[in-house]
Amino acid sequence: MTAIAIEDLVFRYPSGVTALDGVDLRIDPGETVAVIGQNGAGKTTLARHLNGIHRPTSGTVRLDGRDTAERSIASLSASVGYVFQNPAEQLFASTVRADVEFGPRNLGRGEEEARRLADRALEATGLTPFADHHPYHLSPADRKRVALAAVLAMDTPVVVLDEPTTGQDHAAVTRIARIVAALRDEGRTVVAVSHDMDFVAENFARVVVMAQGRVIADGTPGEVFTRSADLERARVEPPQMLRLAAELGWARPVTTVPEFLDALRAGPSGRG
């Protein structure tokens, strides 16, 4: 099982922009972690360090105690799957199936196993009917799920999702939530960047807030979403249910619909 340990990570783009300005973060095996925060906060830049697309300007990223600087992208990709924010950067094959099978084949999983893993990933993402289509001919939302399927098929212990629900409709968001839950149940580590606070509250046990290249808050959804000064700095709004509870003057930090209803049914004593 793979633990992630990031210490004093600084990253500067060639243009001179300092995108990460001293990030410290530890993620244990099997955690589900959402990374939230303002546009340009450095979330994608951070995510891309986990599988070696970006290399630290200074500081370290360790996987299972081993410095990623000592590992090739090929070796890292067996441990960490990263779903790009923009699928155009990730996909290159001429059919959906070829894109999804590429990862497991490339990891040496063998013809039959690659096919099985791809079938499973296509099914989970709802893309089985599009297996023979050209990814370029799909809608952006479907293409984004091809990128997700391609990473799922690699069967990695760590899965990093960069804005998985962008442009997805209700049914697809529900599917993605199921995928996150299934990965969690299999004991994998899931790190997802997201701007959808309701999705975050409903599906992740831990929330990391970034602003200006740093982590400014870290905790459970209930803890993080009540830190209004940090949220404001990160240009984030709490989930709908927490805003409603606050409006009703409840002290109890409910972040999801089931939590809200539990507190409602419990009466005034259950609302803190």
Place this chain on the structure above:
Amino acid sequence: MIRFRDFTYAYPTGEAPVLHGVDLEVRPGRFHGLVGASGSGKSTLAMAAAGFIPHAQGGESTGEVTVGDLVVADTPLPDLVTRVGLVQQDPFDQISGARFTVREEIAFGCENLGVERGEMVRRVDEVMERLRIAPLADRSPYELSGGQQQVVAVASMLVMRPEVLVLDEPTSQLDPAGSRMVVEALAAVRATGMTVLLVEHGLELLAEHADELHVIADGRIVAEGPPADILTDPRLDAWGIGRTRFTAAAAEARRDGLWPRSRPLPATLDGAAAGFRAAANGELE
């Protein structure tokens, strides 16, 4: 104004039409939202409103789309782009590639329109200020985060002050405050008489700001009306549109007798808070 009259359209590559007999009207100074499941035809409709269909995409159509007094199919694209702005779904597709900085990128459309220089500089500064991207002014548009690119795409269209503005999921990658800021900016330009049609998954913001919503399913407009009605309609699931958590929570509470029975379900924070407050004060009929 945008008007679709019995508009049916098929892409050159596809056999079956993607839009079927669409009738839709957005009057000047109004802000309408278009909602629907993936693949229902939202982007196609947006492109048809802006003339990318048929002018760039080709395909077969019947019926008519008009923008103000212009019939879209009969008006060359260069004449249309001065009247209708389209913010495309993928902001990357929209970067002109012709300019080096964010400031120049945003000014590019105004230059093409022949807006006088002093006026152009004023407008560009104003829109960058309003959308909080002034700090990015001297960056390359290619060296931005996904969300930053998306705001630049919106700014590049707003600055041209088109008569009609069509936006295809322009907030999909924005932080929550950024999404709110963009939708509020769209609500504000109503005052200038601009006609706005927004394709959007963020139901809460539509509930708060849109004048009217159109629901599209399998290429047909299946419902339209005020957001408060559309977003609490029992057919939402069949249409493949989610509900706000406010609506979901109130619906569930109503089953338990914890939501005032005579009150409609809410789609906004204010509506939900008012209903639950009333229930707490004993109003359950």
